Amino acid sequence: MTEASAEDLQKAGLKATVPRLKILRMLDTCDQSHMSAEELYRRLLEEHEEVALATIYRVLTQFEQAGLVERHHFEGGQSVFELCRDGHHDHLICLKCGKVEEFFDEAIEARQKAVAAQYGFELTQHSMTLYGLCASCRSN
Amino acid sequence: MTEASAEDLQKAGLKATVPRLKILRMLDTCDQSHMSAEELYRRLLEEHEEVALATIYRVLTQFEQAGLVERHHFEGGQSVFELCRDGHHDHLICLKCGKVEEFFDEAIEARQKAVAAQYGFELTQHSMTLYGLCASCRSN
DNA sequence: GTATATGCAAAACTTTTGCATCCTT
DNA sequence: AAGGATGCAAAAGTTTTGCATATAC
Numbered sequence A, B: 001m002t003e004a005s006a007e008d009l010q011k012a013g014l015k016a017t018v019p020r021l022k023i024l025r026m027l028d029t030c031d032q033s034h035m036s037a038e039e040l041y042r043r044l045l046e047e048h049e050e051v052a053l054a055t056i057y058r059v060l061t062q063f064e065q066a067g068l069v070e071r072h073h074f075e076g077g078q079s080v081f082e083l084c085r086d087g088h089h090d091h092l093i094c095l096k097c098g099k100v101e102e103f104f105d106e107a108i109e110a111r112q113k114a115v116a117a118q119y120g121f122e123l124t125q126h127s128m129t130l131y132g133l134c135a136s137c138r139s140n
Numbered sequence C: 001g002t003a004t005a006t007g008c009a010a011a012a013c014t015t016t017t018g019c020a021t022c023c024t025t
Numbered sequence D: 001a002a003g004g005a006t007g008c009a010a011a012a013g014t015t016t017t018g019c020a021t022a023t024a025c
Helices: A006-011 A018-029 A037-046 A053-066 A106-118 A135-139 B006-011 B018-029 B037-046 B053-066 B106-118 B135-139
Strands: A069-072 A080-083 A090-094 A100-103 A122-133 B069-072 B080-083 B090-094 B100-103 B122-133
Touching (some): A018 A053, A053 A069, A053 A080, A106 B106, A122 B106, B018 B037, B106 B122
Parallel strands (some): A090 A122
Antiparallel strands (some): A069 A080, B069 B080
């Protein structure tokens, strides 16, 4: 995938403003792909690219509505945001070091659809998050 | 299952205080089995069984630690609490009317374990929530 | 030039905490 | 009687909003 750019914003129907580009770039290039608004704010600050926290929240909400970003509610209360890249996936999170792994499992997806159908639901989205200890945290 | 009682609290290692019993009873008998702290507060108020909101939060946290209650982070920011009755289950939520259905699917549980193992994780918990439109909301 | 976005400060909301008083065992 | 629990009020944390100014097209 090429670097996040002004066109990505325009294609999504959003003006290519400086704060939006900073936020998009940070989501795209940061080693940490799942960040809270506060984390994003701090990292931008560190790179001397400060954007007001209120703007970060507004922009993330717009990105979410435009389908550029997904918002997750993991344990811990605050929302975490992730740039939508390839397709759908679920998450595996280490409770000790916070590492986030992404995975996709066809069998699970199929069963989810089957369960929803069984209850008469039209499925529009789902969230599935596994919590545990990652390999390196286990060995310590 | 018999009505929630003082013994349930004592077995869990908690003093059987009046506020705790009120909260436990409400969780047990309310038609709505998944409630936020605020909702619990309002419903107790309606039944003239007021408990301070701060106490509700403290008690719910203790209940959670004692294994009496599960805390969920569904969409919408605030925590929702549910009395632990039978075994583990996942949730299916209607985005329109808020109805919560519980389900359990062995195939999904098995795949979750397999996925965790594949990534070297020791699985300690998981949350899986399906969102959609329930049958009656679809027909309207 | 015009509509929209941003920054700042304040507000709204959820959850936690300090402390004096009260209740359970 | 003693330790722990509660209520109240205040604080802390997260997210939203009003409004004047600045920016993108």
